[in-house]
Amino acid sequence: MDMLTLTHVAKNFGEKQVLRDVSFAVPEHTVFGFVGQNGAGKTTAMKLILGLLTISEGEIMVDGTPVRYGNTPTNRVVGYLPDVPEFYSYMTPSEYLRFCGEISGMAAKEIKSRSEELLRLVGLKGETHRIKGFSRGMKQRLGVAQALFGHPKLLICDEPTSALDPAGRKELLDILTAVKEETTVLFSTHILSDVEHICDQMAFLHDGKIALQGPLDEVRKRRKASAVTVETERTEDAELLRQKFPYLRVSGKRSLVLEEAERLPEVMYYIADRRLEVMRIERQETTLSDLFMEVVGK
Amino acid sequence: MNAFLKKEWMEWTRTGRALVLVSVFVLFGIMNPAFAKLTPWLMETMSESLADAGFVTTAVRVDAMTSWAQFYKNIPVGLIIFILLGSGNFTAEYERGTLILAVTKGLPRQKILAAKAALLYGSWTVLYAVCFGITYGYNAYFWDNGIAEYLLFAAVGTWLFGIWTVALLILFSAVSRSSSQVLMGTGGVAMGVYLLDMFPKLDAFLPAKLLKGMELMQGVSRPKDYYAGAAAAAVMVVLCMVLAAKCLDRKQL
Numbered sequence: 001m002d003m004l005t006l007t008h009v010a011k012n013f014g015e016k017q018v019l020r021d022v023s024f025a026v027p028e029h030t031v032f033g034f035v036g037q038n039g040a041g042k043t044t045a046m047k048l049i050l051g052l053l054t055i056s057e058g059e060i061m062v063d064g065t066p067v068r069y070g071n072t073p074t075n076r077v078v079g080y081l082p083d084v085p086e087f088y089s090y091m092t093p094s095e096y097l098r099f100c101g102e103i104s105g106m107a108a109k110e111i112k113s114r115s116e117e118l119l120r121l122v123g124l125k126g127e128t129h130r131i132k133g134f135s136r137g138m139k140q141r142l143g144v145a146q147a148l149f150g151h152p153k154l155l156i157c158d159e160p161t162s163a164l165d166p167a168g169r170k171e172l173l174d175i176l177t178a179v180k181e182e183t184t185v186l187f188s189t190h191i192l193s194d195v196e197h198i199c200d201q202m203a204f205l206h207d208g209k210i211a212l213q214g215p216l217d218e219v220r221k222r223r224k225a226s227a228v229t230v231e232t233e234r235t236e237d238a239e240l241l242r243q244k245f246p247y248l249r250v251s252g253k254r255s256l257v258l259e260e261a262e263r264l265p266e267v268m269y270y271i272a273d274r275r276l277e278v279m280r281i282e283r284q285e286t287t288l289s290d291l292f293m294e295v296v297g298k
Numbered sequence: 299m300n301a302f303l304k305k306e307w308m309e310w311t312r313t314g315r316a317l318v319l320v321s322v323f324v325l326f327g328i329m330n331p332a333f334a335k336l337t338p339w340l341m342e343t344m345s346e347s348l349a350d351a352g353f354v355t356t357a358v359r360v361d362a363m364t365s366w367a368q369f370y371k372n373i374p375v376g377l378i379i380f381i382l383l384g385s386g387n388f389t390a391e392y393e394r395g396t397l398i399l400a401v402t403k404g405l406p407r408q409k410i411l412a413a414k415a416a417l418l419y420g421s422w423t424v425l426y427a428v429c430f431g432i433t434y435g436y437n438a439y440f441w442d443n444g445i446a447e448y449l450l451f452a453a454v455g456t457w458l459f460g461i462w463t464v465a466l467l468i469l470f471s472a473v474s475r476s477s478s479q480v481l482m483g484t485g486g487v488a489m490g491v492y493l494l495d496m497f498p499k500l501d502a503f504l505p506a507k508l509l510k511g512m513e514l515m516q517g518v519s520r521p522k523d524y525y526a527g528a529a530a531a532a533v534m535v536v537l538c539m540v541l542a543a544k545c546l547d548r549k550q551l
Contacts, residue, residue: 050402051402052398052401052402052550052551053550070407070547070548071401071406071407071408071547073404075401075402075403075404076403076404078402080398080399080402082395082398082399084395085399086394086395086396086399087396087399088305088308088309088396090308090309090312090313091305091308095308099301099304099305100399100403102300102301102304103301103302103400103403103404103405104403104404146399150403
């Protein structure tokens with residue numbers, strides 16, 4: 001069953017058409033990556049799902065119930081993590097979670113146990129200071145905790161990893177993968193590697209429409225293989241490599257680019273065998289625009 | 299709604315707003331009789347300089363009415379301070395986006411409005427009662443409150459004016475995005491009504507009439523003169539709340 005469906009959704013702000021014809025479905029218990037450039041309309045789409053903006057055309061269903069603007073009943077089963085979560089700075093994390101629990105009508109005992117559980121999960125256990133002094137990363141962690149508090153059926157995260165350092169990012173992605181059992185996750189990002197790590201399915205928003213969507217394996221196949229740069233200590237070594245492997249492209253006095261990454265083992269074997277001194281061997285990440293160019297350029 | 303009410307209470311106390319307001323209203327409560335008590339001494343001290351200006355000071359008679367006159371002069375100032383501190387109640391949440399998380403958890407917007415309104419009306423009532431109580435107590439101790447007619451009615455009248463102003467605050471808070479817009483709206487309408495009150499024909503029907511507690515206590519006017527003004531205020535309060543509810547429902551948070 002699909003937890004979330006968008007059917008021919010359009011949204012315009014006056015003359016500006018942000019979403020034209022967006023349709024996709026998020027199956028239950030999956031992690032769904034919602035990808036797009038800055039300004040593509042990801043946050044707008046999410047706000048429509050949450051009933052925070054009026055829809056211009058189309059329909060959105062959450063758990064079989066249509067979404068309405070204003071007081072939508074669907075929000076009772078949705079957990080939301082905004083891109084820059086803002087809390088009441090005069091409260092402590094546990095006070096804020098208690099507030100969340102009370103709004104949802106949870107019993108006091110349950111609130112207490114759930115707060116402890118979630119604060120431990122996000123690494124804020126034992127934090128008794130007020131939110132006023134929190135760093136952005138800490139606010140993000142509290143954001144995850146409050147989003148998961150009411151055991152939501154659908155968890156919506158807007159660029160959840162943008163404020164975190166690499167360690168924090170990994171932790172957050174681990175959390176999102178872990179909660180897949182209990183809920184369905186929709187998260188937006190412009191970091192392709194995050195999508196690659198944990199998503200089951202993805203959709204790529206461009207020009208107001210979904211340009212690419214489907215299970216990640218399919219998308220992976222379409223992704224161009226990354227190029228590798230090899231830089232040697234000495235110019236002669238680079239020349240040597242060029243002669244041995246003519247498919248290496250020269251890109252500097254001592255650096256060469258290998259377009260076909262599958263051939264890297266051959267080159268590395270040669271380098272090791274000859275004990276050539278190498279400055280670096282670096283894989284160029286396919287950027288979003290590369291993938292996008294590929295898809296939209298068709 | 300209780301959860302939100304608790305949160306509002308926490309906000310007022312932890313941000314220091316409650317403390318400031320309680321201090322101001324207690325201070326006024328004490329100042330009213332204090333000023334009256336000090337008037338003879340003041341007059342005596344200034345009598346020489348007054349004599350130079352041509353004023354002759356005779357025996358100064360001070361009673362509860364002097365203190366009550368101060369009360370009715372100071373209470374509007376208290377109300378202004380209250381409105382100033384309350385102007386950011388809604389708008390600060392719009393600016394920071396803190397309401398979004400509550401709304402996306404399924405908390406109806408009406409309950410948010412109800413909780414904020416309850417605290418605003420409630421705190422105005424309590425603060426007013428504190429100020430009134432202190433002044434009344436001192437007046438009873440030093441002089442005699444019996445000389446003032448319709449004491450309670452006059453007090454309720456001015457309290458109602460405060461309620462009316464708070465209703466305006468709530469309406470403008472639901473409609474505007476910034477606290478300065480709220481202040482301009484509330485202040486503008488209150489000022490406007492006050493100015494219109496200068497026309498004798500309109501005087502009977504405007505809420506501004508409710509501020510004229512002294513007239514009532516001195517026996518210059520009668521309670522029935524105030525009924526129209528009170529009714530107008532009450533109707534407007536209801537209207538403001540209904541409009542505020544409608545606007546908040548549609549507001550983009």
